[in-house]
C-alpha cells in the first residue's frame with residue numbers, strides 16, 4: 620500500500636460516509652460502490668491483497684471526477700481523488716495491456732499533437748513568436764471545441780497591447796493532465812520531464828485551462844519536476860492589464876460557476892469574480908453550491924470518456940440552479956466546464972467562457 624495514502628484508505632473505509640451526500644458521481648448513479656467510501660474501500664482491498672486487479676476493479680476506481688468536493692466535507696481533509704488516482708495507476712501497472720476501462724496513452728497524447736496544427740490554422744503563424752518572455756498555453760481541446768474562443772482571447776491580448784506573450788511553439792504537446800488523471804503515471808512523467816525543459820525557457824507560463832496551470836505548477840513538483848517559470852492562470856496574468864482599461868457594461872443575468880480546479884485546487888475564488896464584475900451591469904449571481912462547495916460539471920479528469928452518461932447527469936445537476944430562473948448566462952473560466960455545461964444547458968441558459976465575456980466587454984468600450 621502506498622505509504623502516503625495508507626491513512627486515507629484506512630480512515631475512509633471505517634468512516635460512516637460523512638461526505639456521501641456531496642459526491643457528484645454517486646449522487647448521479649445512486650451506487651453505493653461509487654461513493655468516496657466505496658471507492659476507497661475497493662482501493663484498500665486491492666492494496667491489502669484481498670481483491671485482484673481486474674477491469675471491474677479499475678472501473679470502480681475510475682468513478683471519480685477528481686473534483687475534491689468530498690474533501691470540503693471531510694474532517695480529516697482527505698484527498699480521495701489523489702488516493703484513487705494512485706490506486707488506478709497501481710492497477711493499470713498490474714493488469715498491463717489487458718486494461719480496457721481507461722483511454723489509452725496513445726489516444727490521450729493525440730490531443731496535444733493535433734493541437735498545434737489546429738492553432739496554426741486558426742491564428743496564423745504570427746502568434747507563434749520565438750523569444751518572448753512569457754508563453755500562452757491554450758487548452759488542448761479548444762481549437763476543436765470552440766475556435767472562436769481562442770480567437771477572441773488573442774484579440775483581447777492584442778487590444779490590451781500585451782507584447783510579452785506568444786502562443787507556445789515548443790515540441791511538447793499538452794501538459795499531460797489527462798494522462799495523470801487516468802493513472803498512466805509513467806507516460807505522464809515522461810511527458811512532464813520533456814515539458815519542464817521547454818517551459819523553463821520562459822519567465823511565465825500562462826494557461827487558460829485551470830487543469831494545465833495546476834498540473835504544470837503543482838503536480839510536476841510533486842513528481843520532483845519543478846518548473847522555474849511562474850505558472851499562472853490567464854485571469855492572474857490579465858489582472859494587471861485589466862486594471863487600467865475601461866469596459867462597457869454588459870446586460871443580462873450572469874451566474875458564476877467555480878470550476879473545481881480553479882477553486883479547490885488553485886484557490887482562485889475572488890479574482891475571477893472581481894474581473895467579471897468590471898463589465899457586468901447587474902450583480903454577478905451565485906449558484907447554490909459555490910466556492911469551496913461548488914458542484915462539479917462532470918468533466919473532471921477522463922471521467923466523460925469512462926462514464927459518459929453519468930457525466931451528463933452530473934452536468935445537469937450542476938447547471939440546475941441557473942435554470943430555475945428560466946434564463947441567464949452561466950460563466951466559467953474553465954474551458955472544460957464550459958464545454959460540458961454548454962452541452963447540457965437547459966433552454967434559455969447560455970454558457971460562456973469568462974475570458975470571452977471580458978473580451979466582449981472590451982470590444983467597443
Ligand code: SF4
Nearest residue numbers: 631634637638693697
Ligand atoms: S473523505 Fe473523509 S468524510 Fe469522506 S469517506 Fe473518507 S474519511 Fe469519510
Ligand code: SF4
Nearest residue numbers: 642683684686687689
Ligand atoms: S473527488 Fe469528487 S468524484 Fe471523486 S470521490 Fe470525491 S466527491 Fe466523488
